[in-house]
Each structure stands twice: as structure tokens, then as C-alpha cells.
Amino acid sequence: MARLKLITGRSTKQGTGISIGKECAGYREAISFVELNQSDMARLGLSNGDQVRLSTQFGAAEVKCCSAEIPVGLAFMAFGPVCNRLIGGETYASGMPDSKHVDVEVHSIDHGPSGSGSGSGSQSKSFPQILDPDSDPDPDPDLRNDEK
Amino acid sequence: MLRIINGEVYDPINNINGEVREICIDDGRIVASVNGGRTIDAAGMVVMPGGVDMHCHIAGPKVNTARKMRPEDHRLDPVPRTSITRSGVGKTVPSTFATGYRYAAMGYTTAFDAAVPPLAARHAHEEFSDTPVIDKGFFVLMGNNEFIMQQIAAGEHERLRHYVAWLLNATRGYAVKLVNPGGVELWKFRGNAQTIDDEISGFGVTPRQIIVSLAEASMELHLPHPVHIHCNNLGIAGNWQATLETMKALDGRRGHLAHVQFHSYGGRPGGLFTSRVPELAEYVNTHTNLTVDIGQVLFGETTSLTGDGPLAYMLHQISGRKWANVDVENEEGCGIVPIEYKDKNYVHTTQWAIGLEWFLLVRDPWRIALSTDHPNGASFVAYPQIIRLLMDREYRREILKTVNPKAITKTTLLDQDREYSLFEIAIITRAGPARLLGLNSKGHLGIGADADVTIYDKQEDKEEMFSNPRYVIKEGEVLVEDGHIRKETYGQTLFVAPRFDPAVEKEIREYFDKYYTIEFENYPVQDNYLPRPQEVEVK
Amino acid sequence: MQFDHVVCAFCGCDCDDISVVVEGDRIIQAKNACVLGKAWFLNHGKPSDLPVARIEGRPAGLQEGIEEAARCLCSVRYPLIYGLSSTSCEAQRQSVALAELLGGCIDCCTSVCHGPSGMALQAVGEPTCTLGEIKNRADLVIYWGSNPGESHPRHMARYAVTAKGMFIRRGRKDRTVVLVDVRRTSSAAAADIFLQIQPGKDFEALWALQALANGEKLDEAGLAGIGLTLDQLTALAERMMHCKFGVLFLGQGLTQTRGKHFNTSAAFLLVRALYQHTKFALIPMRGHGNVAGIDNVLGWQTGYPFGVNFSLGYPRFSPGEYTAVDVLSRGEADAALIVASDPVSSLPARAARRLSEIPTIALDTHESETTRIAQVAITTATAGIHAEGTVYRMDNIPLRLRKVLPSSYPSDEEVLSRLLARVKELKAC
Numbered sequence A: 001m002a003r004l005k006l007i008t009g010r011s012t013k014q015g016t017g018i019s020i021g022k023e024c025a026g027y028r029e030a031i032s033f034v035e036l037n038q039s040d041m042a043r044l045g046l047s048n049g050d051q052v053r054l055s056t057q058f059g060a061a062e063v064k065c066c067s068a069e070i071p072v073g074l075a076f077m078a079f080g081p082v083c084n085r086l087i088g089g090e091t092y093a094s095g096m097p098d099s100k101h102v103d104v105e106v107h108s109i110d111h112g113p114s115g116s117g118s119g120s121g122s123q124s125k126s127f128p129q130i131l132d133p134d135s136d137p138d139p140d141p142d143l144r145n146d147e148k
Numbered sequence B: 001m002l003r004i005i006n007g008e009v010y011d012p013i014n015n016i017n018g019e020v021r022e023i024c025i026d027d028g029r030i031v032a033s034v035n036g037g038r039t040i041d042a043a044g045m046v047v048m049p050g051g052v053d054m055h056c057h058i059a060g061p062k063v064n065t066a067r068k069m070r071p072e073d074h075r076l077d078p079v080p081r082t083s084i085t086r087s088g089v090g091k092t093v094p095s096t097f098a099t100g101y102r103y104a105a106m107g108y109t110t111a112f113d114a115a116v117p118p119l120a121a122r123h124a125h126e127e128f129s130d131t132p133v134i135d136k137g138f139f140v141l142m143g144n145n146e147f148i149m150q151q152i153a154a155g156e157h158e159r160l161r162h163y164v165a166w167l168l169n170a171t172r173g174y175a176v177k178l179v180n181p182g183g184v185e186l187w188k189f190r191g192n193a194q195t196i197d198d199e200i201s202g203f204g205v206t207p208r209q210i211i212v213s214l215a216e217a218s219m220e221l222h223l224p225h226p227v228h229i230h231c232n233n234l235g236i237a238g239n240w241q242a243t244l245e246t247m248k249a250l251d252g253r254r255g256h257l258a259h260v261q262f263h264s265y266g267g268r269p270g271g272l273f274t275s276r277v278p279e280l281a282e283y284v285n286t287h288t289n290l291t292v293d294i295g296q297v298l299f300g301e302t303t304s305l306t307g308d309g310p311l312a313y314m315l316h317q318i319s320g321r322k323w324a325n326v327d328v329e330n331e332e333g334c335g336i337v338p339i340e341y342k343d344k345n346y347v348h349t350t351q352w353a354i355g356l357e358w359f360l361l362v363r364d365p366w367r368i369a370l371s372t373d374h375p376n377g378a379s380f381v382a383y384p385q386i387i388r389l390l391m392d393r394e395y396r397r398e399i400l401k402t403v404n405p406k407a408i409t410k411t412t413l414l415d416q417d418r419e420y421s422l423f424e425i426a427i428i429t430r431a432g433p434a435r436l437l438g439l440n441s442k443g444h445l446g447i448g449a450d451a452d453v454t455i456y457d458k459q460e461d462k463e464e465m466f467s468n469p470r471y472v473i474k475e476g477e478v479l480v481e482d483g484h485i486r487k488e489t490y491g492q493t494l495f496v497a498p499r500f501d502p503a504v505e506k507e508i509r510e511y512f513d514k515y516y517t518i519e520f521e522n523y524p525v526q527d528n529y530l531p532r533p534q535e536v537e538v539k
Numbered sequence C: 001m002q003f004d005h006v007v008c009a010f011c012g013c014d015c016d017d018i019s020v021v022v023e024g025d026r027i028i029q030a031k032n033a034c035v036l037g038k039a040w041f042l043n044h045g046k047p048s049d050l051p052v053a054r055i056e057g058r059p060a061g062l063q064e065g066i067e068e069a070a071r072c073l074c075s076v077r078y079p080l081i082y083g084l085s086s087t088s089c090e091a092q093r094q095s096v097a098l099a100e101l102l103g104g105c106i107d108c109c110t111s112v113c114h115g116p117s118g119m120a121l122q123a124v125g126e127p128t129c130t131l132g133e134i135k136n137r138a139d140l141v142i143y144w145g146s147n148p149g150e151s152h153p154r155h156m157a158r159y160a161v162t163a164k165g166m167f168i169r170r171g172r173k174d175r176t177v178v179l180v181d182v183r184r185t186s187s188a189a190a191a192d193i194f195l196q197i198q199p200g201k202d203f204e205a206l207w208a209l210q211a212l213a214n215g216e217k218l219d220e221a222g223l224a225g226i227g228l229t230l231d232q233l234t235a236l237a238e239r240m241m242h243c244k245f246g247v248l249f250l251g252q253g254l255t256q257t258r259g260k261h262f263n264t265s266a267a268f269l270l271v272r273a274l275y276q277h278t279k280f281a282l283i284p285m286r287g288h289g290n291v292a293g294i295d296n297v298l299g300w301q302t303g304y305p306f307g308v309n310f311s312l313g314y315p316r317f318s319p320g321e322y323t324a325v326d327v328l329s330r331g332e333a334d335a336a337l338i339v340a341s342d343p344v345s346s347l348p349a350r351a352a353r354r355l356s357e358i359p360t361i362a363l364d365t366h367e368s369e370t371t372r373i374a375q376v377a378i379t380t381a382t383a384g385i386h387a388e389g390t391v392y393r394m395d396n397i398p399l400r401l402r403k404v405l406p407s408s409y410p411s412d413e414e415v416l417s418r419l420l421a422r423v424k425e426l427k428a429c
Helices: A012-020 A025-028 A038-043 A117-124 B060-070 B096-105 B118-129 B146-153 B158-172 B185-188 B208-219 B240-250 B275-285 B309-319 B345-361 B380-391 B393-400 B405-409 B421-435 B462-467 B504-517 C035-046 C062-074 C089-102 C114-123 C131-137 C155-160 C185-190 C203-215 C229-243 C261-274 C291-304 C323-329 C349-358 C369-373 C412-428
Strands: A002-009 A033-036 A051-055 A062-069 A074-078 A100-108 B004-010 B016-026 B029-033 B038-043 B046-049 B051-056 B108-116 B135-141 B175-179 B228-229 B255-257 B290-294 B300-306 B326-329 B332-341 B452-457 B471-475 B477-481 B494-495 B533-535 C001-004 C018-025 C026-031 C053-055 C056-060 C079-082 C105-108 C126-131 C140-144 C176-181 C194-198 C243-252 C279-284 C336-340 C360-364 C378-380 C389-394 C399-402
Touching: A002 A038, A002 B504, A012 A025, A012 C035, A033 A038, A033 A100, A038 A062, A062 C399, A074 B421, B004 B421, B004 B452, B029 B332, B029 C323, B038 B096, B038 B158, B046 B051, B051 B380, B051 B421, B060 B118, B060 B300, B060 B326, B060 B332, B060 B345, B060 C291, B096 B108, B096 B452, B096 B471, B096 B477, B096 C291, B108 B175, B108 B380, B108 C261, B118 B135, B118 C291, B118 C389, B118 C399, B146 B158, B146 B208, B146 B504, B158 B208, B158 B504, B158 C229, B175 B208, B185 B309, B185 B533, B208 B228, B208 B240, B208 B504, B240 B275, B275 B345, B290 B393, B290 B477, B290 C261, B300 B309, B309 B326, B309 B332, B326 C131, B332 B345, B345 B380, B345 B405, B380 B393, B380 B421, B380 B462, B380 C412, B452 B462, B504 C131, C018 C035, C026 C035, C053 C062, C062 C336, C062 C360, C062 C378, C062 C412, C079 C089, C089 C105, C089 C291, C089 C412, C105 C291, C114 C261, C126 C131, C126 C261, C131 C155, C131 C243, C131 C279, C155 C243, C176 C185, C176 C203, C176 C229, C194 C229, C203 C229, C203 C261, C243 C261, C291 C389, C323 C349, C349 C369, C360 C369, C360 C412
Parallel strands: A002 A074, A033 A062, B004 B038, B004 B046, B051 B108, B108 B135, B135 B175, B135 B494, B175 B228, B228 B255, B255 B290, B326 C126, B494 B533, C079 C105, C079 C336, C126 C279, C140 C176, C140 C243, C176 C194, C243 C279, C336 C360, C360 C378
Antiparallel strands: A002 A100, A033 A074, A051 A062, A051 A100, B004 B016, B016 B029, B046 B452, B300 B332, B326 B332, B452 B471, B471 B477, C001 C018, C018 C026, C053 C056, C053 C378, C389 C399
């Protein structure tokens, strides 16, 4: 497992995918992989195209990984519903969620936490099951709840 | 159809000075008589044409940036919606709906935005579409236009004239406006112009040349309003000289000097202001080609927003308050800074007094217009306060006791006894501006005039009187009654369309290709942006 | 048939030199458009077989859809209108009127993109200019937290880097280009200098540059963790102070990371400090084609640029209180009207989930995650392809959108105007 900082942002494929249609393979692919530094990948025993599980305090997602020119300790994903599972809804009175610089845990799927097999099917379900309660742990606190 | 009876009518253009007369309205115009319709009994009331504001800042990118910058100002004055009216915010940079309602509530029925950069003309028109009631138009910024400067340098006056006409058509604007001519161009590389003979580097022309060429072009095109000039060096001690030089440079050509109060300062830069109004007013008195609007400062918080970019930066440096600057390619610029005028402050008191001196020293009320350069000197909703200061000598003296005494002694204000009459007020707030703008059907109540009429209760307290008209009629409809808006309407956009030689488009297009970042074809404002267009003929 | 000088309304560049070729019922070419623009023209400019309305997934007529939407919006207490960055100003104006009438919140993509830039404008002002000033004058161009190569592909060529202008006659040769980012993106290849900053350290770096511009002395120890050395910062500050005309383009790398509006305020204050030495400007890299438009419409109609609430009958502004992510994440919104946006995809999951828990009405040109969960989905024509209207470029220049193809779908403007009329009728009862 590695603890990295997640950056989310625009990419060309994500941008064209918006127009082509978000069901199209190009878009789904564009928003469903994470860019990692080569040495972070090596540390996790990962090769290009391997599945990884990303989790933050807000949620988890399983994506493919690939190496890119990105500093050690950073991970990059293109904007979309997959990375948004990892972003919280708290904006600290700014209106802006923390879309960049998010603490993320990266697990290689083969060595990931046990019982996560239920998650690995998410790529094969119809896309994107962000609203399926079974596949979404959602430890996000109820932001209205005074007790918390 | 509408009849107004028993009111005391003030219609200076038709020489009516307080006579009790009947005013008849039909189909949006003043007519000789009507049969039927509503009758308003205006006994004990004063009837005037609707007010005409010839210099304010109410629409376009500069105003909107100021709005976006001033949430703290907005929060002081929310404007709730009603079943008839839209909500918004007031105070110093009101939202568009509130702007229209507040002008109407004050009895003003026409207003002109004084400074729109041509590249954003479409924006001003969009905001106008959301500004209810008033008829409106805007002046087109040209004093830092690089194409124009190139033509001046090349001696191509005819091409310059065709370009000016083309630009007025493209923007659906009303008049030629100069703001710190040449100075804003220099500001784009962090400079400024101090005198009208400074060279504008990169173009090899001077502000003097810009002033004269555009004054000449405005006259050649027979535009209803002459070149409208915000002189170089606004706000700086000693700037009265640039103002005098500008007036002299016009050399008999028609010209209107904007918010002349801000340009009347003696003293030396960095030193204390004094008033040079006596000299400047005397020049205006003896040169009938010149007209002015005052730009009166009133004490309190307001927002300075101006096409004079370097001025805004200077104000920011003095006060430390937040500051925005927007330079517009090839054309113009603007700056925005919140500002507070304090009655114990020497400089602010001098500015306040200078404005009043102008009102009281210019002999011909037809050649001066009441303005605050809204919102630079104060909000337009404060015009009634100015009216009271002009009409009520005792009140003026009361206020004089509360301001900075040292500053007052440097002006002639203590010696001024003059009181404005209702007739004169009607001139400087409606008849005069309408004439200066060349709007023949506004500012008067003669047969055929637009039926824009304001009816005030005759009151001792003139500020109270002019703040709360009993009735405001626009195009023959009673829109405001007893302080309430009865109906929401939208006025017309007034513009000019002088002819030009289409051959000039070739050069303009080449210029666009090289230096603009939008296409020549996409520049002119389309018809869609003027839901109620009203072309004002050039002779 | 070819249409010239067409505006591409996909991203904030709003390039208006596109030549669109239409054949039959579709666009087959978009000359001059970048890859994003081409995708936009070609995909929006082809026929669709979506029904004009769906109510809970089942096809319906437009009138029925509008009726259901109106009924739904009138039956709740705290509706949210959101999106609006990819539609015309004319549609945006209808939306504000509707939000006011309903007494709800209206917010736009600004709050999750450049809201922090808008907040910096409110805090400290903004020294800026239009893009032509960059083309004509800028000899120093800095992209901070921006990857224009992928977000605004023609930005560099058309406006800022290779473009030749009045005082920059040789284009690229007369410029120095700096890129500051946490990772070396493809845009870095176009830069002379790439500065890799540590994530979450933009505020510190910008504040240090401001200090240097103010003539203050810094020590290396104080800069620990930024990722840039004192030498690098000093060199950058020197370039900024001694250029003839510099520009700082701000991207989401500043607005969305630790610091947000503090980062943008620091950037704005830096540019202001540089005025002591030279001419400088900043321009936020607005992402969507008409996000500047909704800021402007809200600005002139309400006084505030995003996150506006009308519950008291007049506009109020409070980021964090009335902004979409908050109003949804806290479960406050009890209905939503989404216009030209796909927040189920683009907002954090917590906020996105709320949209399927409450009645959501979605107006969009295509099927999306939001239309899929919507109670009422209405298919609309694309502004700039099937419908005319007004857009504002990232530097607030207004342009007219053209209609190059007919459409059987109504425009957003038409749907919203009809919805507004129906809501007025229902509320009057």
C-alpha cells in the first residue's frame, strides 16, 4: 500500500469524451485510470494496466494504473464520476471541494485488503455504479448531523 | 390617454416657468388635447419633464466588475422582489433591475452610460435589456483607440472619420467619448499622460491631436452630441491647466467636458488642492462652444469606477483599498476602487466645494448638467441632495459649517449667495441635458414630445421633494405612483448611425487580423441586442 | 455548406474563427478547431434520437415534461438551480428569474472551478486585461497550475505564446514562457522554464514572490517544503519585475488545491505588487465556454457571481452556504434543476448522490449520468450549433453564438422561459 496525494484535473481524452458521449469507451477509459510515478509503481509491484484500489476517507474506486511523468508521491486522475468517489463534499465554507491534493491510499488489487473482491467487479458492471450502496462504503459523515 | 391638470409646469425649452397648465398625453406623446382617459389632479404639485442623466456609469464590463467586487456594499441595501419587480441590490453599484427602478422612482426617465469600450458593446446592451423603465444609450470610448491614433499619425483624417462612423454603427453607440486621451494607452505599459502635449509612445501622437481630431470628426458627422471629454490628469493637484489647455485646444469646436469638478484643481502635485473654478468657469462662460457636467462629490462611501486606469491605481495607492484594472485590447481600459469622501478631510471638502462653485459660477444653466459621475462622486439617488444645496442657501450654509473649514476658505463658496430656482433646476436636470444630447423629443413638454413626465409635491425641503415624486409617467403610462412602481416596462435604446464609406472596412479588417483576438465579422452588435431600438438622426 | 467565423463554445477560449462545414443533417468538419472543439462540433452537430422529454425514464412530450417540472419545482421549499456554464446567456437569464421566483439557490460550475478567483476579486480586486493585450504586449507569460495543452489547446497559439502582436512582432521569439505545476504536463514542452512546486505549497510560493517584489529579504529556511529554492524564486521574481508586460494565467491547480481563495488572493496581490515595477496582469483560465457568462449575468442581475440564494426574496451570497456542493452534500436542496451540466459525474459523490435522492430536472443535449437519474429530463438544442445566443470568453469579451443546424429540440432558453411562465401561473393560484 502506498499513501499518495491525488490530483484530479482535465485531460484531452476526458474533454473530447464529454462531447462524444460519456458512455463511450474512450471516455470511460480516460476517467478510469490513475497516473503514477514509475518508482511508486515498482514499490507496489505494479505494471502498466494493473488494477489498483484507491481509497480516501470519502470512498473507494478501482481503476487501472499507468506510469507517467509525475513526481513520486503524486497520483493523477482525470475529472469524472470515478475520481469523484474519492472527493468529499466538505468545502470549508469556500464552495469548492478539495479536488486536488487529497490523501489517497493505493492498494495493488492482488495484495489489497481482503474482502475487496466485491469491488473488483465494479468495472464490469454497467457504468458507473457510484450510487449503488453495496459498492460504496461512504464513511463520509452526515454533514448536517449535530451529534458527529 | 392622460390629462394632468392644475399643476405648476416647468418646461424651460418652451419657456414655461411655473404656469398652471394642462398637459395632455396620448399614445406616448404630448398632445394638444385628449378626450377621455385618466385625469391626474396635480394641484399643489410641480410638473416637469422626466429627468435626463447625461453622464453615469450603469452598464457594461467596468460596472459589472465593480458589482462583482463589492459584495459588502450590496449587503447594505438588498432590494426585495415584488409581484411586479425583480429583486437586486442597491447602494453604490446597483444591479440592473434596481438601477432602472431607482431612476424611475426619482423621476428620471432617460440615462446615458458615459463610457463603454467598443469590444464589449454587446455586454452593455445586454445589461440595458435588464435595466427597466429608462430610455438609455451610451458613449463609445475612442480616446485611446489604436486604429484612430494610427490614422492621426498618418494624417488620414477622412479615414478616421469613416472609422468613427463605422464604430458608432458597429456598437450602436450614441457619441464619441474620450477618457484620459492617450493616457490609458500609455498605462498599458505602465505610463500615463500628464499634459495634452505628451507623446503617446508607439504611436507618435499627442492627446491634443486626439482631442482635436475627434472633436472635428464628431462635428463633421453631425452627431447630436459633441465629443465628450474626460480630460487628462483627473484628480491631480494642478490639473486645471490640462483642463484649460483642452478647452483651448478645441478652439471653437463643440465639446463637452465631463465631471469638470474633478479637473479643476490648483496647487501642485503632492501638495494641497485649491480651487481654480473661477478661471475655468469664466472660460466656459465666454466660450459658448463648451458645455460641462459637474461630477459633484458628496460625502460618504461610494465606488470609483472609471475608464481612467492610471487614476484608479493612484486612488488605490492613496487609500490602500482594493483595486481592479481591466485593459481592453486596442481600445481602452478601466479601473475600480472603493472610495469614501469625508467631510472633515481637506481634499474631499475642496472637491465638494468645487462642484458647488461650478454650479454657482456658470451663468448659463443651459450649458451645465447636474451629475455626480455616478457612482464616482456619489450615487445618482443623491441628486436630490444636490438640488437642495443649490436651491436653499440657508441649508448650504448649515452644511458649510460642518465641513473642513480650511478647505472652504480656499474656495469662493462662502461668498456665493445664488439660489437656483425651480426653472433652473428643470434646466440642469432635464431640459439642458436633453438639448446637450440632441434629443429633440425629450426634456420638454411641448406638443410631440415623448410623454415622460414627473410630478412632484411642492415641498419646502427640496431634497424630500425631488426624492419622492408623486407620479412618474413614461411614454404616457403612469409607472410610479405615490412611491410605488405600478408597472414594469422597458425603454428604448437610443443610438446613432452616421454614414461611412464602406471602403474603410478593408483597412479595419486588416487591423483586426493583425491585432484583435476576435474576427472582424463578429465585432458589430447584432439587432438581437436592441429589443427597442430608436435611431436618433444625424443631420 | 460552410459557415465561417463560428464561435466554438466548448472551452473558455471561445475561438470565433471556426469554419463549420454542414452536409445534410450534420456537421462534417470544423476547420481551425482544436481536438476538443472538433469533438464538440462533430458530436453535437449530428442527429439524435433521444425523445424530447423523459419522465422517470419514459418518453414524454415537451409540454408534459415542462408541466411535470413546474409542478415539482413548485412543490418544494429549497430548490437548487445548477450548471449553466455551457448554455447561452439568454438561458442563464431565464434561470436567474426562475430561481428568484422559486426562492431557491442558483449556482454554476464557477463554484467548483474559479469561484476562488471570484472571491479573490471580492477580497483584493483584480489587475487584468483582455487576451489581445497578451497577444500584443506580453513578453513574459506564466501559467500557474494550468495545463493549457489539454484544457485549452489553442490558448497558446491564438492568444499567449506563439501569437504575434503589435509590440511582440516575432511571437514566440519575443517571449519567455514559464510553467509552474506539481507535475510536468505536456504543456511544459512549450515552456522555456518549468518549475515544479510541491502540492499544497502555492500560497507560500506566491507569498514569497510578493515579498521579493516588495523588496523584502527571504531566507532559504523559510521556504522549506515549497519545492522551489530561493534562487529559483528570486530568478522568477526578477523576470516578473523586469519584463515589459507580464501575465499570470491561473488554473485549477490554484483554485482547487489547499488554500483555494487564499491562493488566488495571493496571486492577485502578487500581480498588484508587481505594478511597483512594471505592467502585469492575471487572467483566470475559465474552463467552460460560457462560465464567464453566468458570472456576468448573475453579477448584473444580483450583484454576486455565483452561489446566490433567493429565499428571502432578494439575492444573498455566501460560498459554503448556498453553493451547490454544500447545499447538496448537507442534504438541504429538496429539488434540483440542472441546466447544461452533468453534476452526477462532475461533483463529489456525496453531492452527486443527493441528486438522485431528490426530484431532479435535467436539461441537456445528450444523455448523461444526470439525465439518467432525473425525474424529468428534457433534451435541448446545443447553443452555438442549433441555437443562437451570447457567450462570454474567459476575459469577459461577449460573442454571438450562431445557429448552423436546425434542431427539432427546443433551446434551453425556450424551455426555461416556458417553465418560468408555468411556474408563475402555478404560484399565482
